[in-house]
Amino acid sequence: MLEVLPQLPADPILGLSAAFKQDTNPKKVDLGVGVYKDEQGRTPILNAVAKAQKILLANEDSKTYISPQGVQGFIDGMLELLLGKGHKTLIEQRIAAVQAPGGCGALRILSELLKRCNGDLTVWVSDPTWANHIPLIGSTGLKIETYPYFDREKAGVKFDEMMECLQHVKKGDVVLLHGCCHNPTGADLSREQWHAVLELAQKKEFLPFLDIAYQGFGDGVEDDVYGLRLLADNLPEVIVAASCSKNFGLYRERVGLAAMIGANSKVRDALQTQIQAIARGIYSMPPSYGGALVDIILNSQELRQEWLGEVDAMRDRMKTLRRLLVNKIREKDASLDFKFVNQQKGMFSYLCISPEQVRKMRSDYAIYFVDSSRVNIAGISHQNVDYIAEALVAVL
Numbered sequence: 001m002l003e004v005l006p007q008l009p010a011d012p013i014l015g016l017s018a019a020f021k022q023d024t025n026p027k028k029v030d031l032g033v034g035v036y037k038d039e040q041g042r043t044p045i046l047n048a049v050a051k052a053q054k055i056l057l058a059n060e061d062s063k064t065y066i067s068p069q070g071v072q073g074f075i076d077g078m079l080e081l082l083l084g085k086g087h088k089t090l091i092e093q094r095i096a097a098v099q100a101p102g103g104c105g106a107l108r109i110l111s112e113l114l115k116r117c118n119g120d121l122t123v124w125v126s127d128p129t130w131a132n133h134i135p136l137i138g139s140t141g142l143k144i145e146t147y148p149y150f151d152r153e154k155a156g157v158k159f160d161e162m163m164e165c166l167q168h169v170k171k172g173d174v175v176l177l178h179g180c181c182h183n184p185t186g187a188d189l190s191r192e193q194w195h196a197v198l199e200l201a202q203k204k205e206f207l208p209f210l211d212i213a214y215q216g217f218g219d220g221v222e223d224d225v226y227g228l229r230l231l232a233d234n235l236p237e238v239i240v241a242a243s244c245s246k247n248f249g250l251y252r253e254r255v256g257l258a259a260m261i262g263a264n265s266k267v268r269d270a271l272q273t274q275i276q277a278i279a280r281g282i283y284s285m286p287p288s289y290g291g292a293l294v295d296i297i298l299n300s301q302e303l304r305q306e307w308l309g310e311v312d313a314m315r316d317r318m319k320t321l322r323r324l325l326v327n328k329i330r331e332k333d334a335s336l337d338f339k340f341v342n343q344q345k346g347m348f349s350y351l352c353i354s355p356e357q358v359r360k361m362r363s364d365y366a367i368y369f370v371d372s373s374r375v376n377i378a379g380i381s382h383q384n385v386d387y388i389a390e391a392l393v394a395v396l
């Protein structure tokens with residue numbers, strides 16, 4: 001009976017990594033998979049994480065971390081990081097939350113929760129959005145539609161078209177928004193645009209679903225949650241999926257948070273039981289190790305400061321490399337305008353070059369990134385930036 005299942009096509013990003021590994025060109029560059037890398041191309045363990053590991057291993061009480069909602073100190077620390085110290089009342093009275101296996105786990109269980117609320121609602125996602133949003137939300141059976149988001153010609157957000165489309169969203173539909181560092185385009189909403197989204201959400205009564213996977217990589221840990229805090233302060237309901245994979249470098253530990261703001265504490269209590277029941281039916285309990293590390297970091301003044309410094313350093317490095325790439329391209333050909341790359345935020349940029357040009361970068365220069373033209377900025381280094389710029393200028 002199992003033979004009825006056909007083989008599925010290879011995952012495009014994982015296929016790209018495999019091809020990169022096999023490439024023997026000594027100049028090869030990997031700008032594909034969305035993992036932070038340093039100048040040497042390594043994905044470092046943050047110092048704050050290494051110190052938290054030592055503390056955790058020395059703590060004989062770590063068994064007490066076992067619980068269905070995950071590590072409570074992690075949940076408290078993350079809610080404060082996302083919403084700020086000034087939101088104590090909101091956090092205490094209206095938020096239900098669980099630790100989840102990564103941002104993916106959070107997206108999935110929140111989608112299951114939406115399905116329990118109303119199986120007929122539509123989830124609106126940006127065009128384009130992170131490819132994995134579609135299976136994570138769609139495998140619950142919920143309908144997905146797209147709203148216009150990125151203008152490849154202008155290399156920026158098509159905000160008027162986005163808002164025009166969202167005017168037609170039905171009451172009770174869900175709009176997925178990237179809180180910061182939009183994946184794959186790197187093009188974010190401005191503060192004014194977040195205010196306009198808030199007004200529309202109030203008027204149309206849709207439910208904002210925020211995905212925050214890169215807090216600290218855009219403008220800073222506080223600035224990157226401006227949109228989230230604005231919506232949380234002014235709407236009765238908001239849901240949030242957050243990931244610690246990138247900003248804590250905890251990819252393989254699967255650390256995320258699923259949080260729901262309900263209209264009052266009665267709704268909050270019901271949501272807490274529902275989300276735990278959903279988690280119980282899929283994976284029972286989240287893994288505790290990574291959550292315990294984040295708990296230790298966020299709840300120790302010293303480690304929190306050290307971690308904040310490390311996030312700033314990762315963001316600054318990516319900003320510097322963006323600027324360097326744009327300058328190198330301009331030096332080689334002043335007619336090519338890549339200024340937009342400096343305005344994009346976080347780990348990714350859309351270079352807005354055609355799939356044929358992307359393939360030429362791969363075949364002729366061994367520079368690997370996905371056909372959409374999304375590049376991982378952290379894969380650029382001071383050693384390879386000149387080579388990348390030279391290849392881009394030649395291909396264009």
Ligand SMILES: Cc1ncc(COP(=O)(O)O)c(C=O)c1O
Pocket residue numbers: 034101102103104105130178183211212213242243244245251254255256
């Ligand atoms: C936009 C976005 N959301 C969520 C995630 C989920 O991250 P993870 O499940 O690794 O925590 C990612 C990871 O790449 C992402 O880019």
